[in-house]
Amino acid sequence: MAQVPFAGYKVVGAGDFNGNGQRDLVFQNATSGQVVLWYMNGNVFQSGVSVPYVPGSQWQVKNVADFDGDDKPDIAFQNKTTGQIVLWYMNLATVTGGGQTTLTPLSDYKLAGPP
Secondary structure (H helix, E strand, O other), X not given: OOOOXXXXXXXXXXXXXXXXXXXXXXXXEOOOOOEXXXXXXXXXXEEEEEOOOOXXXXXXXXXXXXXOOOOOOEEEEEEOOOOOEEEEEEXXXXXXXXXXXXXXXXXXXXXXXXX
């Protein structure tokens, strides 16, 4: 049976969050801001997990990359109103650190990523 995302969630990034060498999908709920990871094996869904911390609806996932150099994907958010950028350093579905970047771009600048 094929997995179907829950209503209100959209794919906002991809990265190997479970260390199996395959890219996993990152979903975010537009209303709550909740982030969900789908662990994938190629195009086959293996399992899914909600990231325990919910950033809120003002925060949009904008990029998934290794920001702290630990060879694991991390998540970059941008506040829709203020433009502030926050990084989540990840280990699987656990936020291990991160925080606000030292600079906030001008309000009319946006990180490249999902709209």
